[in-house]
Amino acid sequence: MPDLSLLSFLAIALVTLGASAAAITRRNIIHSALLLVAGWAGIAAYYLWAGAEFVAFAQILVYVGAVSMIVLFAVLLTRLGPGDTAPAPDAFQRAAAALVAGGACFVALAGAILTSPLDLPAAARPPAVAAAPAINVREIGLALMEPAHAAALLVIGILLTVALIGAIVIASIDRREADHSGEAAS
């Protein structure tokens, strides 16, 4: 008799993998992007199932909230030309090669996972995963302020600042260049 925990995991995995697999096959890029966002939401549900609440809500805030918005903005800003919607002449060949590569990768990974015993200290624990969170938000906050992690936190803050300013600089329109080419910079 399968327990509820296993059933919920199988439902989460089915929804996530189904949405991600459907995103590959859609020809409309907005459909693909929205299906991938659904896959990210499913990953957040997996984090909740595994007892990592803080990471789950960070995933929802960052991916389902922020990254999906800039992806949709990028899709809308990069308007497709007339020749872009037609499939490339070698599209089928590329898809077949990609499927072979992905399938081989999955077979290798699954074989390695299933044949490894994974004898960790907690291996004898019953599979009641979602019973209690392994670590709560207070512990995460205290761990971030430890000397071992405080430097990494600062580096991440600097990285995000530099990366976002750099993204604005890369994506912004060079006004002089636009004036020379006579292009409206709107």
Add this chain to the structure above:
Amino acid sequence: MSLFASLSPLHLDPLHLGLLFSSALFCLGLVTALARSNTILVLLGVELMLNAANINFIAFASRSQGAAASTGVLFAIFSIAVAAAEAAVGLALIIAIHRHRRSVRLQDANALKG
């Protein structure tokens, strides 16, 4: 126990299930990045592969206690932050390339091709 009985989801522990889930997602991201020629979808495939790596961290952290659990969770949080920065810069690059070449197909961005 026969091979097939031991492979059914009932006999796998949550760590195995999480690792199999993450490898399936990784391979879906790989297929997306290799098969599609739209640069935005290639970037989203790479993001999916990063997410699969995060699932591994959480799968291992959820069965450990104390300091080991906090290390796994913290690594996943840092990884999400780096992935967000990567997505912002990548999409800005796509917009810049689209402004110059009027296309988001990977095959059209071949100015540096030898």
